Amino acid sequence: MTSRRVGLVVDTGAALEQRIDGGRAVVAMHVDIGGASIDNSADGEVYVRLRRGEKATTSTPSPGEYLAAFEQLTGVEAIVCLTIPARWSGTFASATVAAGMFRDCRDVPTVDVVETPTAAVAYGLVARIADALGAAGADRDAVLARVRSACDEVRMYGALETLEYVARSGRVPALVAGVSDALHVRPVFEMHGGGTGRVALARTDAGVLRALERVARERLEPGRPHWLMLFHADAAERAVELRERLLAVCDVASDETVALAPVIGVYTGPGAVGFAALPVHATDPPAVTQ
Known part of the structure; x- marks a missing residue:
């Protein structure tokens, strides 16, 4: 359980650790090299294999994985889910489908899926301001407003x-x-x-x-x-x-x-x-x- 009012869901590209008790869930992005899945912490192995000429592919988390993340964040009034742009990834589509499934089952917490216009560490900074506001007890409107301004400014x-x-x-x-x-x-x-x-x-x-x-x-x-x-x-x-x-x-x-x-x-x-x-x-x- 968490005392925060707004929970946060991001993917591993935001470089934040999952802390369910702290109101933060992280959905894993998948990397495959040579037919084997690579752990998200194994960045050194990725670059060694890329230098050898091995081909890598990525796959989008399923709506079910986002739905599981939403369901883990209990005790909050609202959930804000951030994704990178839809033109670069299917995460926004998956998260949007999952949010619809979640709303069909319950009224609280609300789920807002926000397609940020950025990626990598810029996406990470937007996630951090959202997380900091949530941890400070901000409500849904305040978190969403600051996320929008951060998307414009970062x-x-x-x-x-x-x-x-x-x-x-x-x-x-x-x-x-x-x-x-x-x-x-x-x-x-x-x-x-x-x-x-x-x-x-x-x-x-x-x-x-x-x-x-x-x-x-x-x-x-x-x-x-x-x-x-x-x-x-x-x-x-x-x-x-x-x-x-x-x-x-x-x-x-x-x-x-x-x-x-x-x-x-x-x-x-x-x-x-x-x-x-x-x-x-x-x-x-x-x-x-x-």
């Missing part, structure tokens, strides 16, 4: 070591990926409001870190505290250096560094690094971290 920046893996997903044309890799050019990207664009080009790891530092200095509102969430894919040392650079140029209220979950890492490939930033509101409770 920005993510990063760079991949190669476009090979994301090209396999069809999200980047193979020809573009091949030319980029042949020229040893690494686009530094921004994800905001459902769109993705290039903000810089770099050729080396050091160049990537300099570009990300410059982006933080120029694009994050000066003097306003931000929650930062850094990510890496088998590149922990680069994430440490990036954190030092960001702390030097940003007003940071809280920061956290995570290794990308395998379900994301199979698309980024090894070597990805970057961060997401969310401006802090005066009414925000302290950040929830792992």
